[in-house]
Amino acid sequence: MEFLSYLISGISLGSVYAIIALGYTMVYGIAKMLNFAHGDVIMVGGYISFCAVSYLGLPGWLSVLLAMAVCTVLGVVIEGLAYRPLRQATSLAVLITAIGVSYFLQNAALLIWGASPKGYTPVVSGQLPLFGGRLTISYVTLLTVGACIVIMIALTLFTGKTKMGKAMRACSENKAAAQLMGINVNRTISLTFAIGSALAAVAGVLLCSFSTSLMPTTGSMPGIKAFTAAVFGGIGSIPGAFLGGILLGIIESLAKAYISTQLANAILFAVLIVVLLVKPSGLLGKYVPEKV
Amino acid sequence: MAMLDVKDINVYYGAIHAVKDISFHVDEGEVVTLIGANGAGKSTILKTVSGLLRSRTGSVTFLESNIGGVPAHKIISRGLAQVPEGRAVFLQMTVEENLEMGGFTRPGSEIDPGLEKVYDLFPRLKERRRQIAGTLSGGEQQMLAMGRALMSKPRLLMLDEPSMGLAPILVEQIFDIIRTMHQAGTTILLVEQNAQMALSVADRGYVLETGRIVTTGTGADLLEDESVKKAYLGG
Numbered sequence: 109m110e111f112l113s114y115l116i117s118g119i120s121l122g123s124v125y126a127i128i129a130l131g132y133t134m135v136y137g138i139a140k141m142l143n144f145a146h147g148d149v150i151m152v153g154g155y156i157s158f159c160a161v162s163y164l165g166l167p168g169w170l171s172v173l174l175a176m177a178v179c180t181v182l183g184v185v186i187e188g189l190a191y192r193p194l195r196q197a198t199s200l201a202v203l204i205t206a207i208g209v210s211y212f213l214q215n216a217a218l219l220i221w222g223a224s225p226k227g228y229t230p231v232v233s234g235q236l237p238l239f240g241g242r243l244t245i246s247y248v249t250l251l252t253v254g255a256c257i258v259i260m261i262a263l264t265l266f267t268g269k270t271k272m273g274k275a276m277r278a279c280s281e282n283k284a285a286a287q288l289m290g291i292n293v294n295r296t297i298s299l300t301f302a303i304g305s306a307l308a309a310v311a312g313v314l315l316c317s318f319s320t321s322l323m324p325t326t327g328s329m330p331g332i333k334a335f336t337a338a339v340f341g342g343i344g345s346i347p348g349a350f351l352g353g354i355l356l357g358i359i360e361s362l363a364k365a366y367i368s369t370q371l372a373n374a375i376l377f378a379v380l381i382v383v384l385l386v387k388p389s390g391l392l393g394k395y396v397p398e399k400v
Numbered sequence: 401m402a403m404l405d406v407k408d409i410n411v412y413y414g415a416i417h418a419v420k421d422i423s424f425h426v427d428e429g430e431v432v433t434l435i436g437a438n439g440a441g442k443s444t445i446l447k448t449v450s451g452l453l454r455s456r457t458g459s460v461t462f463l464e465s466n467i468g469g470v471p472a473h474k475i476i477s478r479g480l481a482q483v484p485e486g487r488a489v490f491l492q493m494t495v496e497e498n499l500e501m502g503g504f505t506r507p508g509s510e511i512d513p514g515l516e517k518v519y520d521l522f523p524r525l526k527e528r529r530r531q532i533a534g535t536l537s538g539g540e541q542q543m544l545a546m547g548r549a550l551m552s553k554p555r556l557l558m559l560d561e562p563s564m565g566l567a568p569i570l571v572e573q574i575f576d577i578i579r580t581m582h583q584a585g586t587t588i589l590l591v592e593q594n595a596q597m598a599l600s601v602a603d604r605g606y607v608l609e610t611g612r613i614v615t616t617g618t619g620a621d622l623l624e625d626e627s628v629k630k631a632y633l634g635g
Contacts, residue, residue, distance in 0.1 A: 288450060
């Protein structure tokens, strides 16, 4: 029963990682850049939701929508101001810019909300007792796992079935050819950032609902872990991000429970290294042979 | 007035002057070819017409409007489609998805009839419609790239080295299809290294050398031209 409870907490933590990783992977897949500011957009989402509930007295669900709206705009603005001018630049320049944006967001949050942690009230409270109370699952956990599955399915359908989603995949493969088809590449990249940032807001709210506290650095560690999850599952792959996130959450939770709380992160990254040594493209990484 | 009129364009890659004072035109209903060796500037010219590159001088006029400053993604809806060099099909998408992307700018109701037309022209693609494009052979990928361009119902189709890397029998097949497309009323601008094949289908041709047009004439005349024979047709 104890194992089951660790497993469940791992799956719910992993679901949060998966939601973040989906944002990472989509942006990487289309813009071919690692948006290291993604984790900080999560933090902004958390703060917006916090402010909406604490200062404006809005209900939890409405604060989520507000956070999504603000982060969507934020993501599109970041892309337009910081990344778009670098479209022809080397990937290293873009990477460093992304790190700069990350610091900018953290420090802006520090300025606005201060360094001391804010107490965050979970968007849903209570728990579900199972087996006569021997095992309990919080509603936040159920909400997180549910949200993650819905988001994954929605993204899969979007990229697989809709015209815009297919255009996104076309851009991810070959931008020049996509332009020749009449696809506006800049607009497609903006849309990707919008979707990724809205997901980051959802992840922020869920993350804060678990940890019930919020600081300007709240997003950085989950951001890095979710990036790991995306690479673990195969960067650019939507099911890969989902699988990578869930597995990472489970490994972290079990390592904390049975090996060492301090070593959990080290174990996590060790597993990543082993996986990448065996399968460099990640668990579900794409490999398509190119015919000339 | 010519359908496509290119006047005095100069295109640079950084400091490299790739296309020098090039002027040519394509009339409605013609097949025009630009031939020349590797690095002569043929692909650069096509990329400039389709908006992927910009000329520092001159003008590109298509159907009487200047398209020199129009962004690449807005060119296709003007009736100008390009089959890029190296085919550039979307390798991780299915054959049918590739074709749908070709019709991106067309209303949804035109997609199915468009697919039928392409499948009539390329029955092979119909057999493989659900297959991932990366698993197709080189010849099939070339057919897919051509079918994809046709999905936009272009007035002018630009083909960038369709014969590249294909076995001779496939080259014959591709050129048969070019003839068929031409007979169906599509105007074609064809860039080729395979001068023999290109000149045999073309009404007119331009011969390029290191970024300049050195000779021009009808396809038949250029096939008989001594200097062209020497340089491109093996004596």
